[in-house]
Amino acid sequence: MTFEIQHLTAADVVPAMDALEQAFGGVAHPADTDVEASVVDPTRFYAARDGERIVGTAGSFAFSMTVPGGPVPVAGVTWVGVLPTHRRQGVLGSLMSRQLVDLHEEGSAVAALWASEAAIYGRYGYGTAAWLLSLALPRGAAFRTPVPTGRLSLEEPGAQVRETYARVAARTAGWTHRDDAWWGFRLHDPEHRRDGASLLQCVVTDGGYALYATTVRWVDGVPSGEVGVREVVAETTAARARLWRYLLDLDLMGTVRVAVATDDPLLTDLLAEPRVARASLRDCLHVRLVDVSAALVLRRYAADIDVVLAVTDRHCPWNEGSWRLEGGRGGATCTRTEQTPDLELDVADLGAAYLGGTPLRSRPVHERASGALGRASTAFGALEGAPWHPQVW
Numbered sequence: 001m002t003f004e005i006q007h008l009t010a011a012d013v014v015p016a017m018d019a020l021e022q023a024f025g026g027v028a029h030p031a032d033t034d035v036e037a038s039v040v041d042p043t044r045f046y047a048a049r050d051g052e053r054i055v056g057t058a059g060s061f062a063f064s065m066t067v068p069g070g071p072v073p074v075a076g077v078t079w080v081g082v083l084p085t086h087r088r089q090g091v092l093g094s095l096m097s098r099q100l101v102d103l104h105e106e107g108s109a110v111a112a113l114w115a116s117e118a119a120i121y122g123r124y125g126y127g128t129a130a131w132l133l134s135l136a137l138p139r140g141a142a143f144r145t146p147v148p149t150g151r152l153s154l155e156e157p158g159a160q161v162r163e164t165y166a167r168v169a170a171r172t173a174g175w176t177h178r179d180d181a182w183w184g185f186r187l188h189d190p191e192h193r194r195d196g197a198s199l200l201q202c203v204v205t206d207g208g209y210a211l212y213a214t215t216v217r218w219v220d221g222v223p224s225g226e227v228g229v230r231e232v233v234a235e236t237t238a239a240r241a242r243l244w245r246y247l248l249d250l251d252l253m254g255t256v257r258v259a260v261a262t263d264d265p266l267l268t269d270l271l272a273e274p275r276v277a278r279a280s281l282r283d284c285l286h287v288r289l290v291d292v293s294a295a296l297v298l299r300r301y302a303a304d305i306d307v308v309l310a311v312t313d314r315h316c317p318w319n320e321g322s323w324r325l326e327g328g329r330g331g332a333t334c335t336r337t338e339q340t341p342d343l344e345l346d347v348a349d350l351g352a353a354y355l356g357g358t359p360l361r362s363r364p365v366h367e368r369a370s371g372a373l374g375r376a377s378t379a380f381g382a383l384e385g386a387p388w389h390p391q392v393w
Contacts, residue, residue, distance in 0.1 A: 003056070003091055004049045005098045008042040012054070016047050016079070019054040023081030024116070031190040038181045045079060046098060048091045056082040058095040060103070061393060064177040065112065068356050068383040069300030069329075071170060071177065075103050075290070076393050077113035096124045100290060100315055109294035110354070112287045114392045121286050125315055127352025127363070129287035130174045130387040133264070135277045137256040139248060142272040147245045148238040150206055157187060157202045161209045161233075168233050173355045173387035174285050186230075186391055187211075197228055203246055208232070208239030216252060223251075229258035231390040237265065244270055261388040262357075284388050287351040292319040296334040297327075299354065304328040305379035307372055310341035311350065319347055329383075342372035356382030 008016055014028075017036060021028040045059030058080045065074035077099070082091045103111060115121050118128065155161075162183060169175035178186065189200040197213040211230035218224060227250055234240035244266055247256055260266060262281070267274045289295040292311055306326045313319035324337040344366040353360040361377040 003086075003089075003094060005046055005094055006049065008040075008045040008047055008059070010042055012047055013037050013040055013042055013045075016045065016054050016057045019047075019083060020057050020079050020081045023056070023083055029190070029192055031192060032188070035185055035188045039185050044075075046095055048082070048086075048095055050086065055086040056091040056095055058099055060099065060111065063112075065110075066170060066173050066175050067110075067299045067354065068173055068302070068387075069298075072110065072298045073108065074176075075108045075111040076176065077111050077288075078393055080113070080116075092120075097315060100124070100288075103290045104316065104318065107291075107294075109289065109291040109298060110287065111290055112285050114389075115283065115286050118283050118286070121288075122348050124288065125313060125347045125351065126286040126288040127348040127350070127354075128283045128285075128358055129352050129355040130283075130285040130357040130389065131262050131281055132259045132284045132388045133262055133267075134259050134280045134282060135257065135266075137248060137258075137277050139250070139253045139256065141248050141276050143241070143245065143270050144272045147241045150238060150242050152203055152205050152242060152246055155202055155204045157183070157209070157211070160204060161202065164207070164209060164235060165233050168235060171384055173357070173382060173384070174389040176389070176391075176393075185393075189213075197226075200230065203243065205239050205242045207236040208234030208243050210243045210247060212247060214250065214253060217254075224254040225250075225252050227253050227256040229256060232258065232260075233390075237269070240265060241270060259390065261386045263386040284357075285355065287354045289319070289347055289350050289354065290316065292323060292347065292350065293334040293336075295354065296323070296325050296350070297332050299332070300329050300383060301327050301332060301379040302329070302356070302381040302383055303375070303379045305332075305376060307376050307379075308337055308339045308342045309350070310344040311347055312345075313347040316347070328379075340368070342369035343367055343376060353377070353380040355387035356380060357387040 018028045047054040048056035061076035063074045063076040064071045197215040203210050210232045213228050215226045308324050310322045322337050322341050325334045349363040352358040359377050360380050367373040
């Protein structure tokens with residue numbers, strides 16, 4: 001069965017949002033409508049229609065996202081969902097294929113998303129490019145060294161907070177720029193989403209801030225509350241230490257929950273005994289190279305690289321073929337070539353390695369020239385720490 005794929009109009013945004021919530025098994029809440037719509041450009045979003053009814057959606061945000069080497073334009077794919085009545089009828093494939101063609105035509109080289117189900121997106125050329133750790137920490141967990149003294153205050157997130165975030169985001173792979181609309185999205189805190197927690201709080205120190213909420217609980221007369229940390233952003237080691245000491249010492253709490261990068265200094269430097277942090281690993285950003293040549297030129301490389309890549313891409317035929325990638329920390333070129341390939345790989349393998357968070361050697365890459373995979377994997381490594389992102393979009 002064929003379904004018509006159309007761009008949204010302004011009038012379609014709320015009905016599309018309703019359809020998306022239905023696809024995810026929920027119901028759109030009126031308190032979320034305005035903030036969700038504020039970050040949507042309808043011309044970048046699609047609806048699949050069965051007659052007049054919207055039965056599937058997909059779209060993307062025009063982000064500036066940091067990759068190894070600095071911020072670049074990235075399409076932040078989102079709102080991907082199909083009504084349960086219309087699954088397994090080609091709706092998702094039609095939406096994703098249309099989006100890739102349009103992104104290519106508009107000149108977008110890289111797309112990224114958070115996956116509701118990670119297995120889905122490999123079919124469309126996305127690779128898992130960043131990971132995070134979900135941590136549960138006990139209140140009062142000891143640090144290795146004393147915490148530097150400094151100012152701490154509870155404040156509304158103002159200019160200092162935004163400027164701190166902007167500076168950290170510019171050097172952290174996977175982080176996106178936030179304008180006023182995206183700050184509104186990040187700070188959105190309706191009661192129906194709190195699950196009994198307090199209003200969102202913001203603690204600020206020189207060089208950093210943290211967003212968090214507390215849930216008060218008592219078990220057999222013992223305080224056993226929970227601190228839910230939305231993000232900790234710090235420019236200095238002193239700021240990071242002060243913020244974490246504050247969060248871990250809040251009265252009447254028993255547990256602190258947070259998601260962090262896989263190399264976060266909380267684990268590698270601050271905690272005297274990192275084993276007290278109960279950790280689970282999960283995927284974070286999935287990346288798709290819409291234009292292989294342009295995307296590989298946008299990033300910088302941890303070591304010099306000169307490799308011929310034979311790329312397969314069943315959804316974007318313009319990416320098929322052999323490409324010679326030459327570059328290093330100062331820049332790169334990527335051109336078509338008839339040379340014998342050193343590596344044979346799928347476009348999803350390049351997407352997985354793009355941010356430096358998933359080693360290329362961990363992917364099912366076929367090595368045709370001895371040693372080429374190891375050298376390329378090193379070059380695709382991170383430049384300034386593990387990539388991740390603190391916010392689902």
